[in-house]
Amino acid sequence: MNTTTASPPASSAALRRIDDLPGPPGLPLLGNAHQIRLARIHQDVERWARDYGPFFRVRLGKMRALVITDHEVIAHALKDRPDGFRRTIRTSIVGSEMGLKPGVFGAEGQAWRDQRRMVMASFAPGHVRAYFPSLQRVVLRLRGRWEKAMNAGRAIALQEDLMRYTVDGVAGLAFGSDINTLESDEEVIQRHLDKIFPALFRRIFARIPYWRVLRLPRDRELDRSVAAINVAIAGFIAQARARMAANPVLRTQPSNLLEGMIAAADEGGSGVTDEHVAGNVVTMLLAGEDTTANTLAWMIWLLKRNPEALRRAVDEVQRVAPDPDAFTPEQMASLDYLEACASETMRLKPVAPFLVLEALHDTTLGDVQVPKNTFVWCVMRHDTVSPQHFPDPLAFNPSRWLDHADPALTPTSPKRVAMPFGAGPRVCPGRYLAMLEIKMAAAMLLASFEIDEVGTPDGSEPAEKMAFSMAPVGLQMRLKPRTR
Numbered sequence: 001m002n003t004t005t006a007s008p009p010a011s012s013a014a015l016r017r018i019d020d021l022p023g024p025p026g027l028p029l030l031g032n033a034h035q036i037r038l039a040r041i042h043q044d045v046e047r048w049a050r051d052y053g054p055f056f057r058v059r060l061g062k063m064r065a066l067v068i069t070d071h072e073v074i075a076h077a078l079k080d081r082p083d084g085f086r087r088t089i090r091t092s093i094v095g096s097e098m099g100l101k102p103g104v105f106g107a108e109g110q111a112w113r114d115q116r117r118m119v120m121a122s123f124a125p126g127h128v129r130a131y132f133p134s135l136q137r138v139v140l141r142l143r144g145r146w147e148k149a150m151n152a153g154r155a156i157a158l159q160e161d162l163m164r165y166t167v168d169g170v171a172g173l174a175f176g177s178d179i180n181t182l183e184s185d186e187e188v189i190q191r192h193l194d195k196i197f198p199a200l201f202r203r204i205f206a207r208i209p210y211w212r213v214l215r216l217p218r219d220r221e222l223d224r225s226v227a228a229i230n231v232a233i234a235g236f237i238a239q240a241r242a243r244m245a246a247n248p249v250l251r252t253q254p255s256n257l258l259e260g261m262i263a264a265a266d267e268g269g270s271g272v273t274d275e276h277v278a279g280n281v282v283t284m285l286l287a288g289e290d291t292t293a294n295t296l297a298w299m300i301w302l303l304k305r306n307p308e309a310l311r312r313a314v315d316e317v318q319r320v321a322p323d324p325d326a327f328t329p330e331q332m333a334s335l336d337y338l339e340a341c342a343s344e345t346m347r348l349k350p351v352a353p354f355l356v357l358e359a360l361h362d363t364t365l366g367d368v369q370v371p372k373n374t375f376v377w378c379v380m381r382h383d384t385v386s387p388q389h390f391p392d393p394l395a396f397n398p399s400r401w402l403d404h405a406d407p408a409l410t411p412t413s414p415k416r417v418a419m420p421f422g423a424g425p426r427v428c429p430g431r432y433l434a435m436l437e438i439k440m441a442a443a444m445l446l447a448s449f450e451i452d453e454v455g456t457p458d459g460s461e462p463a464e465k466m467a468f469s470m471a472p473v474g475l476q477m478r479l480k481p482r483t484r
């Protein structure tokens with residue numbers, strides 16, 4: 001039996017059962033489902049966490065869950081994978097029903113180990129360096145798009161433009177394809193991708209899996225999108241294989257993630273097939289698009305609201321990386337304050353504000369017995385906004401993340417408390433790439449423009465909308481030429 005390192009129980013007699021835990025009162029069949037709004041489910045659970053403490057129970061229809069908020073207990077569960085906990089089986093069932101090919105995100109056990117090895121090989125630091133020029137091209141296009149909007153006196157739909165940036169960036173890396181949604185409005189792949197995540201999220205939490213018996217128009221549209229993506233990806237794989245056959249050097253020096261994955265898959269005993277390669281290309285596109293774009297959108301909004309932090313970020317960019325046409329990987333690696341701004345943004349506005357696991361065998365978390373198959377709902381934004389770990393917790397103060405930070409600002413190591421990319425063996429493999437994309441776009445923005453305004457049309461704080469990742473609603477930005 002596993003026990004957490006956080007608070008090992010004195011004896012099994014001291015253990016609590018999930019039924020003994022507090023929790024919001026519910027109705028007989030629905031449980032607490034009627035008290036939840038799907039688009040704000042993370043905030044509903046965070047609110048309960050403030051009322052019921054670090055361990056409580058909720059029931060959403062048939063799904064009973066243990067909710068945990070203590071970062072050490074969460075880290076323990078996340079690290080106890082793939083053997084102790086898995087992602088919920090529902091995610092993989094719903095994904096495969098939709099026709100999504102299996103990828104590392106939904107894989108478990110040995111299949112996960114094999115695919116994770118392949119994915120990590122394609123993210124090796126040397127490879128990511130080779131992808132830098134393609135990211136640079138995409139960042140300059142974003143600048144061109146924003147210059148046009150500024151010159152035309154137009155407001156920029158921030159999140160939409162950033163999604164174009166991340167989908168172009170990841171597509172260039174993922175399969176060496178220049179799909180250029182930034183300079184055209186024919187965003188074919190993106191249009192299909194944008195349907196998948198919200199549908200996956202809706203179906204995972206649906207009370208009745210109606211789509212198994214009845215296809216509504218939006219389900220038929222979803223089927224068409226998944227089919228179109230699968231066909232496109234099969235084509236990219238065939239082209240990559242042809243390129244690699246013509247130029248075997250690409251096996252050791254792949255020019256994109258797809259070539260990197262094919263090379264890793266083709267190694268003897270890899271356990272990985274072309275179907276897995278295809279599944280992981282879609283996974284990269286999906287996992288890399290909204291998450292990075294939403295984090296950037298939140299960060300730009302937070303910077304504009306915090307003039308002192310914005311001034312420091314601009315100073316750093318002007319000192320370290322003043323010319324977007326000449327950005328280098330070394331410059332990006334030196335943007336410490338900008339990186340701290342991203343970390344502070346993810347502390348306050350984590351785009352993955354919760355992670356749901358399922359216990360693979362009887363175990364314990366803290367002083368709670370966790371029977372096999374229990375859902376464990378990890379609240380990622382609780383300790384990160386607690387005064388116990390972050391004084392003045394709601395203030396946007398990137399300095400907390402700097403190495404020489406004032407100890408009064410960081411009584412606990414912030415990196416141990418905030419886990420925006422998850423933790424343990426399944427930690428996000430795209431985290432360095434995401435940070436690079438965030439720093440490149442933010443440095444381009446601050447070097448080239450002044451932010452005239454960024455906010456919602458009515459000036460209120462943007463609502464947080466959950467649809468697999470957590471997005472700000474309705475952010476618009478106006479730019480001015482930089483004057484210094």
Ligand code: HEM
Nearest residue numbers: 105284287288291292295352421422423426427428430434
């Ligand atoms: C700011 C941007 C991003 C955030 C906040 C983020 C966050 C996360 C989180 C929380 C997880 C779950 C980790 C866990 O279970 O412990 C995850 C998994 C994953 N992410 Fe990211 N991610 C980001 C960007 C990316 C990018 C750019 C890519 C790839 C291009 C990517 C690919 C993946 C994959 C493949 C997984 C599944 C890993 C596995 O199950 O082994 N992510 N990410």
